[in-house]
Amino acid sequence: MTKIQRESINFKLPKSLCDELRSAAITRNTTATDLVIQGLHHVLGDVPGVETSVEIRLYQLEEEFFQLKSSFKSGTCSSDAERISRVEEKLSEFSNQLSRFEGALRVMQNSINASRSRRSGGYSPYNQYNSQPPQLQPFDELSLSRRLNTNVSTLQEKRATLSQEEFERWCKDRDTSQYAWRFNEKDNLYHPIK
Numbered sequence: 001m002t003k004i005q006r007e008s009i010n011f012k013l014p015k016s017l018c019d020e021l022r023s024a025a026i027t028r029n030t031t032a033t034d035l036v037i038q039g040l041h042h043v044l045g046d047v048p049g050v051e052t053s054v055e056i057r058l059y060q061l062e063e064e065f066f067q068l069k070s071s072f073k074s075g076t077c078s079s080d081a082e083r084i085s086r087v088e089e090k091l092s093e094f095s096n097q098l099s100r101f102e103g104a105l106r107v108m109q110n111s112i113n114a115s116r117s118r119r120s121g122g123y124s125p126y127n128q129y130n131s132q133p134p135q136l137q138p139f140d141e142l143s144l145s146r147r148l149n150t151n152v153s154t155l156q157e158k159r160a161t162l163s164q165e166e167f168e169r170w171c172k173d174r175d176t177s178q179y180a181w182r183f184n185e186k187d188n189l190y191h192p193i194k
Contacts (some may be wrong), residue, residue, distance in 0.1 A: 021035060064143050098176075138192070144181060144190045147176075179194060180192070
């Protein structure tokens with residue numbers, strides 16, 4: 001470790017500030033000069049040709065830690081926000097894929113039903129083209145919350161705080177197939193509304 005040359009500079013500081021500086025140096029088991037150097041490093045950052053002492057580096061790490069801690073409390077940590085954004089994108093992509101998968105399953109089910117109908121002798125071209133597509137079944141809260149890319153507590157909160165029309169519009173906006181959903185208190189299920 002190379003020795004750093006020091007130069008003596010006289011500053012005229014307020015007496016109360018000098019007293020606090022000496023008191024803080026005693027409390028931290030260091031010198032007033034080292035505290036002033038730490039403060040200068042804090043204001044000036046890294047200065048070429050000046051080796052950072054262990055105390056100063058610890059002080060800098062402590063400052064970074066407190067900044068990180070406060071960013072977690074305020075919820076503004078950019079890396080967390082980026083991760084959440086990526087997770088939301090993936091969930092949205094998954095929801096879209098799930099909707100396409102549901103559509104493919106409907107087509108397969110129609111094909112199977114038509115094939116069975118032909119084998120049983122009940123085949124009629126009229127029935128094949130005029131048969132209604134299978135209807136989407138009611139969902140419980142967990143299934144619907146997954147479909148709407150949200151969680152059960154948010155779904156319950158929206159149902160409780162929004163009017164029926166607003167809730168249905170909220171669901172329709174989040175549903176990839178543009179279905180609105182209405183809660184039925186008799187069976188405690190959410191029924192699709194096209």
